[in-house]
Amino acid sequence: xxxxxxxxxxxxxxxxxxxxxxxxxxxxxxxxxxxxxxxxxxxxxxxxxxxxxxxxxxxxxxxxxxxxxxxxxxxxxxxxxxxxxxxxxxxxxxxxxxxxxxxxxxxxxxxxxxxxxxxxxxxxxxxxxxxxxxxxxxxxxxxxxxxxxxxxxxxxxxxxxxxxxxxxxxxxxxxxxxxxxxxxxxxxxxxxxxxxxxxxxxxxxxxxxxxxxxxxxxxxxxxxxxxxxxxxxxxxxxxxxxxxxxxxxxxxxxxxxxxxxxxxxxxxxxxxxxxxxxxxxxxxxxxxxxxxxxxxxxxxxxxxxxxxxxxxxxxxxxxxxxxxxxxxxxxxxxxxxxxxxxxxxxxxxxxxxxxxxxxxxxxxxxxxxxxxxxxxxxxxxxxxxxxxxxxxxxxxxxxxxxxxxxxxx
Amino acid sequence: xxxxxxxxxxxxxxxxxxxxxxxxxxxxxxxxxxxxxxxxxxxxxxxxxxxxxxxxxxxxxxxxxxxxxxxxxxxxxxxxxxxxxxxxxxxxxxxxxxxxxxxxxxxxxxxxxxxxxxxxxxxxxxxxxxxxxxxxxxxxxxxxxxxxxxxxxxxxxxxxxxxxxxxxxxxxxxxxxxxxxxxxxxxxxxxxxxxxxxxxxxxxxxxxxxxxxxxxxxxxxxxxxxxxxxxxxxxxxxxxxxxxxxxxxxxxxxxxxxxxxxx
Numbered sequence: 104x105x106x107x108x109x110x111x112x113x114x115x116x117x118x119x120x121x122x123x124x125x126x127x128x129x130x131x132x133x134x135x136x137x138x139x140x141x142x143x144x145x146x147x148x149x150x151x152x153x154x155x156x157x158x159x160x161x162x163x164x165x166x167x168x169x170x171x172x173x174x175x176x177x178x179x180x181x182x183x184x185x186x187x188x189x190x191x192x193x194x195x196x197x198x199x200x201x202x203x204x205x206x207x208x209x210x211x212x213x214x215x216x217x218x219x220x221x222x223x224x225x226x227x228x229x230x231x232x233x234x235x236x237x238x239x240x241x242x243x244x245x246x247x248x249x250x251x252x253x254x255x256x257x258x259x260x261x262x263x264x265x266x267x268x269x270x271x272x273x274x275x276x277x278x279x280x281x282x283x284x285x286x287x288x289x290x291x292x293x294x295x296x297x298x299x300x301x302x303x304x305x306x307x308x309x310x311x312x313x314x315x316x317x318x319x320x321x322x323x324x325x326x327x328x329x330x331x332x333x334x335x336x337x338x339x340x341x342x343x344x345x346x347x348x349x350x351x352x353x354x355x356x357x358x359x360x361x362x363x364x365x366x367x368x369x370x371x372x373x374x375x376x377x378x379x380x381x382x383x384x385x386x387x388x389x390x391x392x393x394x395x396x397x398x399x400x401x402x403x404x405x406x407x408x409x410x411x412x413x414x415x416x417x418x419x420x421x422x423x424x425x426x427x428x429x430x431x432x433x434x435x436x437x438x439x440x441x442x443x444x445x446x447x448x449x450x451x452x453x454x455x456x457x458x459x460x461x462x463x464x465x466x467x468x469x470x471x472x473x474x475x476x477x478x479x480x481x482x483x484x485x486x487x488x489x490x491x492x493x494x495x496x497x498x499x500x501x502x503x504x505x506x507x508x509x510x511x512x
Numbered sequence: 513x514x515x516x517x518x519x520x521x522x523x524x525x526x527x528x529x530x531x532x533x534x535x536x537x538x539x540x541x542x543x544x545x546x547x548x549x550x551x552x553x554x555x556x557x558x559x560x561x562x563x564x565x566x567x568x569x570x571x572x573x574x575x576x577x578x579x580x581x582x583x584x585x586x587x588x589x590x591x592x593x594x595x596x597x598x599x600x601x602x603x604x605x606x607x608x609x610x611x612x613x614x615x616x617x618x619x620x621x622x623x624x625x626x627x628x629x630x631x632x633x634x635x636x637x638x639x640x641x642x643x644x645x646x647x648x649x650x651x652x653x654x655x656x657x658x659x660x661x662x663x664x665x666x667x668x669x670x671x672x673x674x675x676x677x678x679x680x681x682x683x684x685x686x687x688x689x690x691x692x693x694x695x696x697x698x699x700x701x702x703x704x705x706x707x708x709x710x711x712x713x714x715x716x717x718x719x720x721x722x723x724x725x726x727x728x729x730x731x732x733x734x735x736x737x738x739x740x741x742x743x744x745x746x747x748x749x750x751x752x753x754x755x756x757x758x759x760x761x762x763x764x765x766x767x768x769x770x771x772x773x774x775x
Contacts, residue, residue, distance in 0.1 A: 106620065106627050113615035409611040412572050413672075414600020415628050416593075505572035509607065 107419070111426040115434070118399070125395055126435045129485050132384040133439020134446060136481040139380055141447050141471030143373045147366075148472060151333065154363045157297055158223065158235055160202070160327035161336045162343065163362060164188065167353040169325075177207065177280045181322030183352055189326055192343060197335040200233040202226060203323040205314045209277030211307065213265045220261065220275065220307040224314030233329030237308065242269035242293030245310055253313045255289035258306025262294045269293060275307065279319035287317050298465050299365070333359075381481075385488050392492035396428060400496040407500050408508025417501040424500055428493030429486060436482035443478075447471040517584035519680055519712045520546035520569055525578030527564050527735075538564040540735040541578070546714060548679070551706045553723055554716045556732035562716035563684055565732065569714060570603055570682045571595050583679050600628055604673030606683035606715070610665040612657040618668045619644060619653040625676040643671040647701055663694025667701060674705060681705075683715035687722050699725045 116122055155161060168180040182188060182203075189201040205224035210217050227245040230236065236244055237256060245254050255273065257265075267273060269291055276286040289309060297303055315321060330339055340358050347354040360367070400407070407420060455469040522544040528535040539561045546552055554562045567573040568580055571587050580587045583602060590598060604625070612621045622643050626636045644650045647667040657665055666686060673681050683702070687695035699722050706713050715722070723729060727743040 106623065109620075110613070110615065117615050405609070405611060406613060409605070409607065410613075410624075411596075412570065412599065412605050413625050413628060414596050414598075414603075416596060419628070506567045509567075509572070509611070 107423070108426065111423055111430060114423075114427050115430050118402075121395060121399070122431070125392070125431055126438050128391055129388055129432060129435025129489065130438035130442055132388050133436050133481045133485055134443035136377075136381060136384055136484070137440065137443030137474075137477060138446060138450075138471055140377055140477040140481070141443070141474060142469070143377055144472040144474045144477065145470045146373065146467070147370055149468075150366050150369060151359075151363070153298065154366050155333060155359055156235055157237070158204075158225075158230075158327070159359050159362055160233070160235065161330040161333060161359050162328040162340055162356050163359075164192065164326040164328065164343075164347065164354055164356050165324075167355050170355065176282055177278055177318050178205070178320045178322040178324065179280065181205075181320070181324050182326065182354065183322050184350065185323045185326060188347075188350060188354065191346065192326065192328060195339065195342060197330050197332070197339050199329040199331055200229050202229045202233060202235065202327045202329065203311055204325050204327055205311060205318065205322075206324045207277055207314060207318060209275055211261070211265070211273050211275045213267060213271075213273055216265060218261065218264055219305060220257075221302075221305040222275070222277070222307040222309065222314070224309050224311045226311050233327075235327075235329065237293075237295040238297065239293045240296050242291070244293060245308065246292075247310065249310070253287050253289045253309060254292045256293045256295050256306070256308040257291055258303035259294055259296050260300065260304030261306055262291070264304065267291055275309075275317070277317055279317070280322070281319060283319075285317055285319065287313065289313075296465075328356075336360075381484060385484055388485050388488040389492045392428065392431075392489050393495055396424065396493050396496040397499070399427075400424070400500045403500075404503060404508050404511035407503055408505050408511065411503065411505045412509065420501040421497040424497035425490055425493045428489040428497075432486035432489030433482075435489070436485050439485070440478045440482060443481075444473055447473055517581075518545045519548045519550075519583055520544065520714065521579075521581040522565070522569065523579040523581070525565075525568060525575040525580060527561075527568060527573070528576045538735050539568070539575070542732070542735065542737055543578075544730060544737065544740075546712060548712055549706070549710045550728060551703060551713045551726060552715075552728045552730065553726040554714065554730050554732060555718055555723060556738075557718065559734075560732040561735040562718075562732055564735075566682050566684050566714065566716050569680075570605060571599050600625070601676070602679045604676065604678040604681040606666070606669045606673045606681065606686045608685035608688045610657070610662075610669045610689075612665055612668060612672075614657050617654045617656055618649060618660065618664075618671075621657070621668055622671045622675050625672060629676055631676075639675055640671075643675040644668075646674070646705065647671040661694070662690055663697060666690060666694070666698055670698070670701060670705070674709070674711060678711070680712045680714065683713065685717055685719075686715055687717065687719045692721065695719065695721050 166180050166182055172180065174180050185203050189203060192198060193201040202225060207222045207224065209220060209222065211220045226247060228247045231244065240259060245256060257267070262268065265273065271291050272288055273291065274286055274288050276284060279285045295306055297306060330336060336358050340356055343356055347356060410420065411417070451470045456466040457469050459466050522542060524541045524543050525539055526537065526541050527539040528537050542565060554565055556562050564573070568575055571582065582598060585598065587595060587598065613624065616624065619640050622640045623636050626639060641650065644653050647670050649664060649667055649671065652660060652664060660668065687698055690698060702713055703725055705711050717723065729741050730737055731739040
């Protein structure tokens with residue numbers, strides 16, 4: 104077996120120029136996949152973290168009822184004993200904080216013009232401690248103790264639509280938990296950009312006490328759990344899930360990935376694009392390799408005839424060609440991983456940025472992540488491609504008529 | 513090897529090759545018997561069927577009709593796998609163009625038939641050393657073919673052909689690509705191995721230098737055996753082909769007809 108592998112290994116390098124070309128082709132395919140896949144991974148990672156830090160959090164806790172029926176009155180499926188739940192959840196490992204939230208909607212008015220808003224009520228100090236600070240384009244964040252003033256943050260789209268700036272006032276109207284209409288005056292302290300235009304056009308954020316006063320309730324919609332690391336989400340979720348069932352008001356949790364609809368859409372789309380690229384690379388390597396391996400087979404016709412004449416089983420000839428192709432794939436994959444990572448490092452150091460993607464107004468950094476699973480996956484893809492490409496030449500080689508092969512010039 | 517059997521029996525073998533819409537007859541009802549330990553040349557002009565006959569004896573081609581027995585085994589009745597096994601175990605090949613594996617050293621080339629037979633590494637090392645020693649190339653064992661002269665390459669090929677101790681060595685024009693000195697050395701080498709080891713050699717040639725050292729010569733013309741001469745005494749006697757005259761044979765060699773089978 105050792106000598107057989109040695110023969111295959113040496114055959115890989117017997118025609119150096121052709122081998123270099125093949126390795127470049129295979130390596131180029133792997134490097135290309137690493138660059139594209141690394142960029143997509145960087146994009147997914149950035150989108151994931153921005154989605155989480157924009158307020159989604161790593162885990163959200165709701166009452167079980169919240170997913171079973173629509174609310175008849177505002178917050179009638181909300182969490183009543185939220186302080187107790189937050190204290191319990193917040194005491195566990197990997198948890199940076201637990202932020203109570205009220206998600207609500209209503210109308211806002213500047214006295215001349217009215218508009219619909221999607222509101223979020225938060226406790227600013229907790230949000231800030233969890234790293235969930237909004238991206239302010241002007242002004243400042245909400246304060247937990249703002250005295251008598253009701254402070255508000257609005258999105259860039261809202262500010263533009265309502266012609267307001269920091270320091271201006273607005274009136275917000277919403278339906279209370281009892282079904283009555285209530286309103287409060289707020290002062291704009293900051294203007295926020297989420298990076299998503301549709302959201303910026305409806306964005307409103309006030310403090311939790313202000314919202315509870317507006318909605319006439321002590322409940323919250325949900326609790327947002329922030330963790331020390333996104334990778335710990337599954338561990339913490341697995342620990343919390345059974346605990347949540349023990350409270351008087353049964354509760355359930357949702358992980359960020361279950362709530363991040365936009366992230367999932369983007370990921371599905373780009374994963375499909377990457378899969379398409381992978382298929383193209385696979386077939387490019389396959390077709391080019393079949394051609395190269397057939398050339399190699401024709402060049403070695405007499406040698407194969409000699410081996411067959413000496414009683415070499417035809418299965419050995421098939422194995423020899425397949426091992427040679429597989430070795431070529433392995434060497435090409437190694438070269439591709441090296442090239443891809445070097446290019447990635449160079450790109451990351453270059454500081455290049457791409458124009459803002461659709462729906463956002465923030466230029467995107469053009470960087471790639473070095474993803475081990477991507478390196479392994481791309482390598483396996485091209486090795487598999489080479490191994491498959493060798494089947495036809497290997498079978499043809501093994502079926503050569505010995506006398507004809509020996510007479511081959 | 514079965515001592516009671518001829519090592520090769522070719523019985524009325526015909527081999528036709530398709531050409532366009534007809535056939536070319538390379539061998540025409542040819543018969544031949546070779547006893548163990550013989551050193552036999554198949555001579556004849558180009559296209560006479562020498563290589564075809566060697567290919568058929570070597571089980572790398574199949575006759576259109578007739579029967580070939582190697583060491584008493586009817587090769588036509590064998591499955592492809594058994595035919596491969598027969599070649600692997602009983603036959604050694606030497607080719608006109610050496611046909612060494614270029615990425616292997618001389619020793620690795622010689623080792624290859626043993627590798628295919630599944631011989632243990634230790635046994636392989638011993639037998640490779642012996643084979644290379646027997647062809648005078650022990651010192652060149654670790655050289656690749658491109659670093660060897662033509663004569664050395666052919667000696668490596670001979671070592672490869674005998675390393676697995678076959679019953680029969682077939683050599684197709686083994687001196688055709690060698691100069692006189694190397695050709696002479698190769699002939700002496702093959703003859704010496706034939707004497708020392710009792711190996712049966714059958715080779716095709718039209719090299720007069722080789723024929724001068726050959727005790728038995730079978731001559732082919734147009735796919736038929738026209739003479740079969742032995743060196744013991746007398747002149748070769750032409751067989752069927754009138755184009756192949758006694759004078760020609762006499763001019764080449766003194767011999768005696770041992771067998772001639774013309775169909």
